[in-house]
Amino acid sequence: MKIRLERDVLAEAVQWAARSLPTRPSVPILAGLLVTASESGVTLSSFDYETSAQINVAAQVSDEGQALVSGRLLADISRSLPNKPVDLVSDETRMEITCGSARFTLQALPVGDYPSLPDMPEATGTVPSEAFAQAVGQVVVAAGRDELLPVFTGVRLEIEGDTLSLLATDRYRMALKELNWNPGSPQISTAALVPARVLADTARSMSAGDEITLSLSSGGAGDGIIGFEGHGAGGVRQTTTRLLDGEFPKVRHIMNTQSALNVRVSTAELISAAKRVALVAERNTSLRMLIGDGSITLEAATGDQAQASEAIEATIEPVGGGEPALDAAGFNPTYLLDALGVIDTPYVNFAFTAPGKPCLLTGLNEIDGDSLGDYRHVIMLMRLPS
Known part of the structure; x- marks a missing residue:
């Protein structure tokens, strides 16, 4: 194999393909990055039996072929090269990388031992890339991080005709985003539970093009896979990942609490x-929101060592015109800031029900306007000391 390509193209492509390589692979061969040169360009691939990544970039190909080398080492090298064209030459035992006067030699891994990447499922539909990236970013903040509870580490994608819904929860908060998309069939109705980390990385890295293609192999979990194809800096990118197994909790009804x-x-x-x-x-104490007449006051403290409070103008509206249902609420500070950080409107509405009950956050374009229902974020309130 003998190819030449631009340094920035190589660096970007290798970084992206190598980003999901396992830190401690179950078998050493999975630490490799597969480089395939053909007349259509160069394809870089990685796979850990759960998630695959593949990117195709333009290059001058003198000799076609394949090479498998350490992905993380190639990523470190490509990132450090001078800004000059890069030549890659490989045989069965090694790969030589030349860029200006810099030269590296890497030991080649046996290509024949590398597992075959899963095929992309048949396309299910397309979604505007920027809208999808924004939607994923708004939802993944509510996904769990505890790998011992894998069902909470996923984002549930629900497809009903031309509506795509994304839903995540870690049991203490939940987020729902609904957006329009272009399904392959207008009658489609299915769902999939996708690892939140993979979904976030994928959506963010494929926003350079106009749209992302979603390809879902089945509506089930466990054995099903989902694929994404889109454009990023330097070339066409494809990712597949195995769907999470388990029953996602039925939490949608909480979004409709009065x-x-x-x-x-x-x-x-x-x-x-x-x-x-x-x-x-x-730590583990609440940020209190005191609800007054025309304002709210935030309070927090660390025992007798430090206290803080700040008042902000607000519009207070008891539903039905009676007395306010509560005069104070306790929020986990991290959860509150995570939610506010992904609300993309000038104003936010807090819909309270009762002390200690879930609170629904929705966006507002005007402080006296209607709440926007396409994004809803629920936070379970912390109990305040009586």
């Missing part, structure tokens, strides 16, 4: 105030 009290406030002002007040919040 509000007893609405609190509307500037998103930016609330984020700034919450960040300041949270500086003195003791």
Whole structure:
């Protein structure tokens, strides 16, 4: 194999393909990055039996062929090369990398031992890339990180005709985003539980093109896979990942809980105030929101060592015109800031039901406008000391 390509193209492609390589592979061969040269260009591939990544980039190919080398080492090398064209030459035992006066030699791994990448399933539909990246970013903040509870580490994709819904929860918060997409069949109705980490990386890295193609092998979990194809810097990218197994909790109904009290406030002002007040919040204690007449006050403390409070103008609306359903609420500071950070509207509405019950956050374009229902974020309130 003998190829030449631009340094930035190589560096970007290798970084992307190698990003999901396992730190401690179950078998050493899975630490390799497969480089395939053909008349159509160069393809870089990685696979760990769960997730595959493949990117095709333009290159001058003098001799076609394949080579398998350490992915992380190739990533480190490509990132450090001078800004000049890069020549890659390989045989069965080694790969030589030349860039200007810099020269590296890597031991080649046996290509024949590398597992075959899964085929992309048949295309299910397409979604605008920027809208999809934004939707995924808004939802994954609510996904769990505990690998001992894998069902909570996923994002549930629900497809009903031309509506694509993304839903995630870690049991203490949940997020739902609905957006329009272009299904292959208008009658399609299916769902899949996708690892949140893979989904986030994929959506973010494929936003250079106009759209992303989703390919779902089955509506089930466990043995099914989902594929994504889109454009990133340098070339066409494909990712497949195995669907998570297990029954996703039925939490959609919580998004429709009837509000007893609405609190509307500037998103930016609330984020700034919450960040300041949270500086003195003791671990595992709440950031308190005191609800007054025309304002809210955030409070937090670390015992007698430090206290903080800050008031912000707000619109307070008891539903039905009666007395407010509650005068204080306790939030996990991290959960609150995570939610506010992905709400992309100037104002946010807090829909409270009762003390200790879930609180629904939705966006507002105007402080006296209607809540936008395409993105909903629920936070379980912390109990306040009586």
